[in-house]
Amino acid sequence: MFVCVLSQLAFCQDSLPASQRMQWWREARFGMFIHWGVYAVPAGEFRGQKINNIGEWIMNRGKIPVAEYQQFAQQFNPVLYDPEAWVKAAKDAGMKYIVITAKHHDGFALFDSKASKWNVVDATPFKKDLLKPLADACRRNGIKLGFYYSQAQDWTNPGGTAIRRPAREGWANPDSSLIDAYTKEHEGHWDPAQTTRNLEQYIDDVAVPQVKELLSNYGDVSLIWWDTPSGMTDAAAAKLDALLKQHPQIISNDRLKRPNYPGDYKTPEQRIPNLSELDGKDWETCMTMNETWGYKSYADNWKSTQTLVRNLVDIASKGGNYLLNVGPKADGTFPQQSIDLLKGMGVWMKTNGEAIYASKASPFGLFAWGRCTKKETNKNTVLYFSVFDWPADGKLTVPGLSNKVLNARLLANGAAVKASKTTEGVVFSLPATQPDAIATVIRVEVKGTVASQMVHTKEPMKSGL
Numbered sequence: 132m133f134v135c136v137l138s139q140l141a142f143c144q145d146s147l148p149a150s151q152r153m154q155w156w157r158e159a160r161f162g163m164f165i166h167w168g169v170y171a172v173p174a175g176e177f178r179g180q181k182i183n184n185i186g187e188w189i190m191n192r193g194k195i196p197v198a199e200y201q202q203f204a205q206q207f208n209p210v211l212y213d214p215e216a217w218v219k220a221a222k223d224a225g226m227k228y229i230v231i232t233a234k235h236h237d238g239f240a241l242f243d244s245k246a247s248k249w250n251v252v253d254a255t256p257f258k259k260d261l262l263k264p265l266a267d268a269c270r271r272n273g274i275k276l277g278f279y280y281s282q283a284q285d286w287t288n289p290g291g292t293a294i295r296r297p298a299r300e301g302w303a304n305p306d307s308s309l310i311d312a313y314t315k316e317h318e319g320h321w322d323p324a325q326t327t328r329n330l331e332q333y334i335d336d337v338a339v340p341q342v343k344e345l346l347s348n349y350g351d352v353s354l355i356w357w358d359t360p361s362g363m364t365d366a367a368a369a370k371l372d373a374l375l376k377q378h379p380q381i382i383s384n385d386r387l388k389r390p391n392y393p394g395d396y397k398t399p400e401q402r403i404p405n406l407s408e409l410d411g412k413d414w415e416t417c418m419t420m421n422e423t424w425g426y427k428s429y430a431d432n433w434k435s436t437q438t439l440v441r442n443l444v445d446i447a448s449k450g451g452n453y454l455l456n457v458g459p460k461a462d463g464t465f466p467q468q469s470i471d472l473l474k475g476m477g478v479w480m481k482t483n484g485e486a487i488y489a490s491k492a493s494p495f496g497l498f499a500w501g502r503c504t505k506k507e508t509n510k511n512t513v514l515y516f517s518v519f520d521w522p523a524d525g526k527l528t529v530p531g532l533s534n535k536v537l538n539a540r541l542l543a544n545g546a547a548v549k550a551s552k553t554t555e556g557v558v559f560s561l562p563a564t565q566p567d568a569i570a571t572v573i574r575v576e577v578k579g580t581v582a583s584q585m586v587h588t589k590e591p592m593k594s595g596l
C-alpha cells in the first residue's frame with residue numbers, strides 16, 4: 132500500500148498536468164485500434180475446426196499448446212505490409228491517432244525485443260521490426276501513435292497470466308473435461324510450458340524491459356493502452372507505472388490494475404455509455420467493425436458506415452472518444468470491408484469533421500432525431516445538431532434552446548437555415564430532402580453560453596475486462 136502511494140505521488144509529480152497531456156486526445160475524438168499478430172495466420176481455424184469467439188484469443192479458446200502455436204509464426208510473413216497506406220487509410224477516415232497491439236495476450240511482440248525471442252524479428256521469416264516503420268509513417272503524417280501492451284496476460288512467455296475459459300466454449304474439443312480440470316488447477320493455463328516462471332519474474336524479465344523498449348526505441352509514444360489486468364499485483368503495476376515517469380507527456384488508460392491505477396481515461400468496450408454513466412471523466416469507447424478484433428477469415432458480421440458514423444456522433448455528443456478497430460490479415464493488408472468502411476467514414480468526416488474535433492458534450496439530453504455537440508468561442512457558442520432522422524414536415528424543434536440564434540447553416544452545402552424562436556425553444560426550417568442520409572449537420576451559432584439542461588441519475592461507467 133505504502134509503495135503504491137509513493138509511485139502514484141512520483142507519477143503525478145513528474146507527468147504534466149492532465150489538462151495539458153490530454154488536450155490532443157480530447158481534441159482528436161477519433162482513433163484507429165489495430166489488433167495484429169500471429170493469430171492472423173490461423174485466422175479463426177485450428178486443426179480444421181472453426182474456433183469460436185474473438186480471433187486474437189484462438190490460442191486460449193483452442194487450448195493450443197505453446198510449441199504448436201509458435202509454429203504459426205513460421206507463416207507470419209507480412210510482405211504486403213505498407214504502414215504508409217495504413218496511416219493514410221486512418222488519416223483519410225478522419226482519425227487522429229493509432230493504437231496498435233505491440234504485444235497481445237499470446238505474448239508475440241510485433242517489435243524487435245531483447246527480452247524475449249518470441250517476436251517478429253527472431254521468430255518469423257519476416258525478420259523485421261513492424262513498429263519502427265509505422266512510427267515513422269505516423270510522424271510523417273502527423274498521426275499520434277500509441278502502443279497496446281498486454282501487461283498481465285501472456286500465454287507464451289512463462290509467468291504471464293491466463294484468464295480461464297472452458298475448453299468447449301472454443302470448439303467441441305473431445306478432451307474438454309481433462310483440459311478444464313488442468314486449467315482449474317493451473318490458474319487458467321493449459322500448458323506446463325506457461326508456468327515455469329512466476330508473475331513477478333515474468334514482469335521483471337519480460338514486461339518491464341519490453342515496455343522500456345517500446346517507450347525508448349520508437350520516438351514519441353503518445354499513449355499506452357494496457358489490457359485485462361487479471362492476476363496483476365500492485366507491486367507489478369507500480370513497476371510498469373514508474374516507467375511512464377520518464378515520459379511526462381504520455382497518457383494511459385484505466386486497465387493497468389484496478390482500482391489503484393485509474394490512468395487518464397476509462398475504456399468502455401463494444402458499447403457506448405448511457406448519459407447516466409457520464410461523470411465528467413475522460414472516456415473512450417473501443418469497438419470492432421465486425422465481431423472480432425484480430426483477423427478471422429469468416430467473421431463477416433460487418434457494421435455499416437451509417438452505424439459507425441452515428442456511433443462516432445453519439446460518442447462525441449457525450450464527450451467521449453471512439454477507438455475503432457481494424458484486424459489486418461497475416462499478409463499485412465486490411466480486410467477490404469475495413470477499407471471500404473474507413474473510406475465511407477472519411478467522406479462524412481471531410482464535410483462534417485468540425486462537428487466532432489475538439490467538440491464538447493451536448494448541453495441537451497438525447498434527441499429522438501439525432502445528437503448535438505458544442506464548441507464555445509470566446510463570447511458565443513456553436514452548436515452542431517447532427518440530424519439522423521429528417522423531419523417529414525421540414526420543421527426541426529430544439530426544446531430548451533433559449534439563446535439568441537446568430538446564424539445557422541448546413542455543413543453539407545453551406546445553405547442558410549431559418550430559425551424561429553418558440554415558447555418551447557427554437558424551430559429550424561429545413562429543406563425537404565436530407566442532404567446526407569447518414570447524418571446532416573446544422574451548424575448553429577448562438578449568443579453567449581448554453582447551460583447544460585441535463586439532469587439524470589448516476590451509475591458507474593462499465594469499462595472492459
Ligand code: FHN
Pocket residue numbers: 185187188358359400417424595596
Ligand atoms: O481480451 C482483450 C481482447 O482480446 C481485446 O484486445 C479487447 C480490446 O479492448 N480487450 C480485451 C477484452 O476486454
